[in-house]
Amino acid sequence: MFDPASYHVTETLSDGRKVEIRAQRPDDLAAIQAALARASPDSLYHRFFAVKREFSEKETHYFLDIDFVKHVALMAIVDENGLPALVGGGRYIVIEPGKAEVAFAIIDEYQGKGIGSAVMRHLAAIGREAGLRELVAEVLADNTAMLKVFEASGLETHTRHEGTVVHVSMRYR
Numbered sequence: 001m002f003d004p005a006s007y008h009v010t011e012t013l014s015d016g017r018k019v020e021i022r023a024q025r026p027d028d029l030a031a032i033q034a035a036l037a038r039a040s041p042d043s044l045y046h047r048f049f050a051v052k053r054e055f056s057e058k059e060t061h062y063f064l065d066i067d068f069v070k071h072v073a074l075m076a077i078v079d080e081n082g083l084p085a086l087v088g089g090g091r092y093i094v095i096e097p098g099k100a101e102v103a104f105a106i107i108d109e110y111q112g113k114g115i116g117s118a119v120m121r122h123l124a125a126i127g128r129e130a131g132l133r134e135l136v137a138e139v140l141a142d143n144t145a146m147l148k149v150f151e152a153s154g155l156e157t158h159t160r161h162e163g164t165v166v167h168v169s170m171r172y173r
Helices: 026-038 041-048 057-064 115-129 144-151
Strands: 008-012 018-023 071-080 083-096 099-106 134-140 156-162 165-171
Touching: 018 115, 026 057, 026 083, 041 099, 071 115, 083 115, 099 115, 115 134, 115 144, 134 144, 144 156, 144 165
Parallel strands: 099 134
Antiparallel strands: 008 018, 018 071, 071 083, 083 099, 134 165, 156 165
């Protein structure tokens, strides 16, 4: 039986480095905080629609209490000088039966290396296995890199612009 809570794969980035993509764990808080500290204000704004470096207790529970049924989160880990470093991740949260919202964050120095696309591929596969029919996202219009990740997801992608936000719908074929 497929168990997203035990999900673990290794991918090769465009620069030849390896990235481990694995299920988020309850003890990942310190790694998430370290990644937030490394992210630029621009990257944080694109992810949270605000520059957010700390979470309230309620937000911490929201981001860490993953059930891997309605809330699935994957982390991207690379080796930095012999130590594992969290450099990004993505998640989906089921918002209605068959439909989930996805969100991603990749720290700046690792953007453009294929991590977002790899995480998207794996989240989409987990979602398909879970019976999802559609993934949705709200993306700031100037976040062209994330929009490209969604367009290249292999899912049937539709976008609707509303002011500075792009509503993205990705349906399984």
